[in-house]
Amino acid sequence: MQQRIFGTTRSQIFLGFSAAMLLVLALTFSLSYVSVSRVLERNAGLYAEEIAGQINGRLDAMLEQVDMLTLELVSDSRVQRLLWNEKLGRPATEQEQLGEIRPMLVHTASFSRLIRTIDLYSTRRALYPLGNGTLQEQVDEDWIRLADESSGRFVWIGQKPGEPDTLLGIRQIRLEKDDYKGGGYIVVAVSAALLDFVEGTVAQMEGSSVFILDQKDDILSSRQHAGMKVSGEELARPGGKLHVAGQTYAKVSLAEELTGWTVVVLLPQDKITEGVSVLQSALLAACAAGLVLFLLGAYVLSTLITGPLRKLTRVMRKARSGEFAPNPETYANREINDLNLTYNRMIDSLHTLIDEVYREQIVRMQSELRALHAQLDPHFLFNTLEAFYWQLIENGQDRQAAHVLRLADLFRYAIRREGERDFVPLEAELAHVANYLQLMEMRLGERLAWSLSLPEELKAVEVPKLLVQPIVENAVVHGLEKSIRPVRIRVEALRGPDGVAVVVRDDGAGMDADRLERVRSRLAGLRDAPGADAERSGIGLTHVHRMLRMYYGPEYGAEIASRPDQGTSVILKLPEPGKGKEEGRG
The missing domain is CATH 3.30.565.10 (Histidine kinase-like ATPase, C-terminal domain)
Structure with missing residues (x-):
């Protein structure tokens, strides 16, 4: 009795489809849940990258002005002349320092509300302000070395020691008369107020924070929610997650090319995924409804399949007696129709096998003929190169003629x-x-x-x-x-x-x-x-x-x-x- 019930095609199709549907629904639920969660995290990451990109854009716009002004200053003929004289052992007098260098630096600084002071140094001493000592006494050796390696580009140092409201930058001055070798430096002090716009960068997601780190991972500016305490070292660690005070944050970091600073955006993980629980309930309800509908459909479908299967089986059995004829009938069931089409294609393949082999032989012969026609006559190539050789000899270009001869030998050997x-x-x-x-x-x-x-x-x-x-x-x-x-x-x-x-x-x-x-x-x-x-x-x-x-x-x-x-x-x-x-x- 049990074999009679479960041994029929209809019952096997019904049970098999039902088991497959349960598996599909389980996988669909899991994959949908995971996929949507990832989409939410990815969208949050894109949002954070957008904020970081906007901050970088504003920084570039403001700092590029400083970069352009200092570039014009180091290219000024007066600065080039004074530093060249310093290098030749003719130091500038105090009158030149106060009467020529000071007005020039003050005039340049006046073009930007961000620049506080500009100091000028030769490789030996400070040219302005007077008595400022050497550059090594004012700026760390590492930054001077980085300025030397930057080929005259402006290098942002970060906060000035002891003055957190001031940012420092340095640029090496390359002398035109000395084949653009280093001849001095300018050190620019800029107001840290240029970073105040970060305070107004408020992410729409509750609990989010924004930070700007310098090259040493010190926090230059930040916009963070109350209660968060995090160091620049923690923010600079690699990875897309950060754990602070029991809270997990998604972290996005974006480097600012002009300064070497890093913009870090933190988004609370629980805010990113708070819509997932609603999604879970909706997926469970949809899976239950789909299962009921599929069971009904599987029962009807299994009944419809058995009739066309019996008809197709009778047609295919005729091949046992050598009757290799295609079946012209078209079935409403797509799977049965695909099976019938596969059978018809198999019959067609048997009839066309000899024709395909013949066509392949024709194509091969045509390819060989085309390859034969495409060959270059080596005599034409060698005669042409020989003509070049003798023409160069007649013109007295013996070295070029020798190269042509070598080229001819190269081709003659290779062909x-x-x-x-x-x-x-x-x-x-x-x-x-x-x-x-x-x-x-x-x-x-x-x-x-x-x-x-x-x-x-x-x-x-x-x-x-x-x-x-x-x-x-x-x-x-x-x-x-x-x-x-x-x-x-x-x-x-x-x-x-x-x-x-x-x-x-x-x-x-x-x-x-x-x-x-x-x-x-x-x-x-x-x-x-x-x-x-x-x-x-x-x-x-x-x-x-x-x-x-x-x-x-x-x-x-x-x-x-x-x-x-x-x-x-x-x-x-x-x-x-x-x-x-x-x-x-x-």
Whole structure:
């Protein structure tokens, strides 16, 4: 009796759909609850970022005025002249300090209501105000060093020691007559009233707070609700959450590029998620109603499915007798109709298989013909380069002519002609590399230095053509062009206990551990995934590694080692001469 009730298709569909619906509703409830909670937190974070962005915008607008005024001052010809004389050992007189420097600084400060004072220092002493001592006595050495490293940009220090209502900034003065080397400094004292607008930045969410921190994480200004006590060190800690006095806050930090200060906005977590409880009740009610409706629908649906299933089963059984004919009937039930369409597609696939194979052969032949037509006549290329060569010789441009000749040799070596052998002496391969490096040296100048080393006994060793040059090209492109300093590339052939090795080293940019691991993974996976996509930076290495394994076996190939800013080393492992090569090298 139990098997009769639960063994029917209708009852199994009904029970299966009901169980699936319970699972779906449970997952929907959980995911909706979590998703909406995250949306609320994300919106609160965007709101906090908007507040921080508005504060940054207002700071930029006010501080940019100070930046522009001081930039004009340090470029003033009078300031440049006085500091140049100081550097030459001709110090300014007291009359010049009071009669020329003082009016100039006072005049500049008068253009901004924020600037209180501007002090001028040479590298040895204070030029104004008089008797102010050296700059090191007024400003910490770290800030002076930062001003030197900032290439003449204005550096905001923060609150002046002992005067919390005053902010300090410093700018190095670079002398035009001394190739823009440092010749002095200006120190600007600005009223901290420029940060008073933060007091009026009131977030609409109850309990929210806003802070501005300087580079040392000291609080310059804040707008915080009553009862909150938090230090700048706590606000500067990484992370999106902050716990203060038993309360959890969502924290958003935004750095201000001009000053290096940080705007921190705190939003109370309980205010962000206070609407979630209402959402929970609504989701439970919706899930209960959906479950009832689905049970009714599942019962009706299971009844409607069984009839079309029996009809389709009869049609499909005809295939047993070899009648591979499509079923033209269309069913109202989408799943049954999809099943019928799949059956019809299978029949169509059987009838069109031969036609598809034929079309693929036609496409392949057409592709080969197009590739043949697209080939460049090498004689035309070499004749053109030869014409350039003789024209340069006639014009007396011997060096450029030599470069054209090297380029012709480079192309002649790289273009494979019919009947040409796949293997060449190692001496010829390294001569091709030398041509390439000489052309690169012409383009890159003193940024590139290189050397080749080939023992006499290894010159006749035969290697696959174009084995070394792709690795050297990688060293130029990824080692040298990504480095800001000159790079040396060394190519060396060695004989070891297990065979011959060609080593390509550079002291350029190198690569980090993650990227190195990806390159090594591609090399190790060539056997299992020979067609796997590769990063552009690894195409040449991957091709060379595959070629060595194909010719010599899996124990040979390429190995790579690299460190950031220390360079990259690639070792090409080959067998002893005459051992392990493929027959019929052509």
